[in-house]
Amino acid sequence: MYSRSQQLFSRAQQSIPGGVNSPVRAFKQVGGTPLFIKKAKGAYLYDEDGNQYIDYIASWGPMILGHAYEPIVEAIREKVYDSTSYGAPTELEIEMAELIKSMVPNVDLIRMVSSGTEACMSAIRLARGYTGRNKIIKFEGCYHGHADSFLVKAGSGVATFNIQTVPGVTAGVSADTLTCAYNDLAAVQQLVEANKGEVAAIIVEPVAGNMGCILPQPGFLEGIRSLCDAEGIVFIFDEVMTGFRLAPGGAQEKLGINADLVTYGKVIGAGMPVGAFGGKRAIMECIAPLGNVYQAGTLSGNPVAMIAGFTLLNELKAKPEIFAQLEEKTAYLHKGLDEVLSASNVEYSINRLGSMISVHFGKHAVVDFSTAAACNIEQFKTYFHHMLRSGIYLPPSAYESWFLNNALSYEDLDKTIQATNAFVS
Ligand SMILES: Cc1ncc(COP(=O)(O)O)c(C=O)c1O
Numbered sequence: 001m002y003s004r005s006q007q008l009f010s011r012a013q014q015s016i017p018g019g020v021n022s023p024v025r026a027f028k029q030v031g032g033t034p035l036f037i038k039k040a041k042g043a044y045l046y047d048e049d050g051n052q053y054i055d056y057i058a059s060w061g062p063m064i065l066g067h068a069y070e071p072i073v074e075a076i077r078e079k080v081y082d083s084t085s086y087g088a089p090t091e092l093e094i095e096m097a098e099l100i101k102s103m104v105p106n107v108d109l110i111r112m113v114s115s116g117t118e119a120c121m122s123a124i125r126l127a128r129g130y131t132g133r134n135k136i137i138k139f140e141g142c143y144h145g146h147a148d149s150f151l152v153k154a155g156s157g158v159a160t161f162n163i164q165t166v167p168g169v170t171a172g173v174s175a176d177t178l179t180c181a182y183n184d185l186a187a188v189q190q191l192v193e194a195n196k197g198e199v200a201a202i203i204v205e206p207v208a209g210n211m212g213c214i215l216p217q218p219g220f221l222e223g224i225r226s227l228c229d230a231e232g233i234v235f236i237f238d239e240v241m242t243g244f245r246l247a248p249g250g251a252q253e254k255l256g257i258n259a260d261l262v263t264y265g266k267v268i269g270a271g272m273p274v275g276a277f278g279g280k281r282a283i284m285e286c287i288a289p290l291g292n293v294y295q296a297g298t299l300s301g302n303p304v305a306m307i308a309g310f311t312l313l314n315e316l317k318a319k320p321e322i323f324a325q326l327e328e329k330t331a332y333l334h335k336g337l338d339e340v341l342s343a344s345n346v347e348y349s350i351n352r353l354g355s356m357i358s359v360h361f362g363k364h365a366v367v368d369f370s371t372a373a374a375c376n377i378e379q380f381k382t383y384f385h386h387m388l389r390s391g392i393y394l395p396p397s398a399y400e401s402w403f404l405n406n407a408l409s410y411e412d413l414d415k416t417i418q419a420t421n422a423f424v425s
């Protein structure tokens, strides 16, 4: 069933570290051979062995309308004939910035980059340059890309592989990253108090997706907002996953909280390598060439990537019913999974907001990294492989959110619920 993927994985390991270009693809927590994907269309992935899978990863978020969405494919096809890069400004970049601003009203200025990592890395440099302070606060189990400052108690692959300290990140850099538990407002307040006048930024995943899906408890983000206002700290929402997914205006709109800076990633390139950071004019004006906070990129605002993202965001703006449809589908899956799991003796809890969802194998509430880590990872592994054999592709780690796409049909969701039922019965 996986023989060609197995062959390709052996071959890949001869020339690519661990056979993969990003560690989370390696199936290291769940075991087995990563699937080598040949193509995808709509809600389905096809591997090199010809197996078809219902995809709940969606390229880790961006495939909101499904894979190879026709208008996006056409827009890219047309654009690419005009060259793949100029390294010079284009009208399309202005249109993209204007479109984002129209969907996220508190963004005054926005700068394009090429990944979520770059967006978050640039946002904290900017916050430091703006405030003249060095320290940042991030939350255990949150992942903001692989820039040095973020690889402290990070989620995603760092948590999956249980990497406590990342060799190569200097103690000096790590010392400026303060951490506390997600949803623990009192701990944030204490940390700020103990480092008064030294904290440049608090960066948060407004809905966490890198320790499984974890929701902000009521008052958590609101409390940080007030704290940042009182202490002159830049509040950064990392919306690399949530932006344009939870609502047209992302988590800011869905949760009704304004950040000072917001970062975006893969979603705004519809899966092409894009990221962006934006926000309040007074802060954004510190960026070069207006200010001296230097930040740059040869491929930033790349025309092919821009047209892909622009087409996706335009669709989302023009058809807000997509968000309701996605929400309904995810709620249907949530209800169905809940029914089959509650009828079994499996201990579980399901976290969901909008089209982000995950099943945690533990009956306690999962509200932060410790409670996520206290779940039954062995059971997740067995579940993952059972689902894979059933033609359902879940993230290969208990510390990743699932992402639904709007190409999923109710039959696909039923199949997912039935496969889960078969797992527990
Ligand atoms: C919330 C969040 N921030 C930042 C990143 C980093 O983005 P990239 O992998 O594009 O560098 C990711 C995931 O990749 C993410 O999930």
Ligand SMILES: NCC(=O)CCC(=O)O
Residues within 6 Å of the ligand: 022, 023, 024, 025, 060, 143, 156, 157, 209, 210, 400
């Ligand atoms: N939660 C994991 C990601 O979103 C990124 C995937 C990767 O690092 O390859």
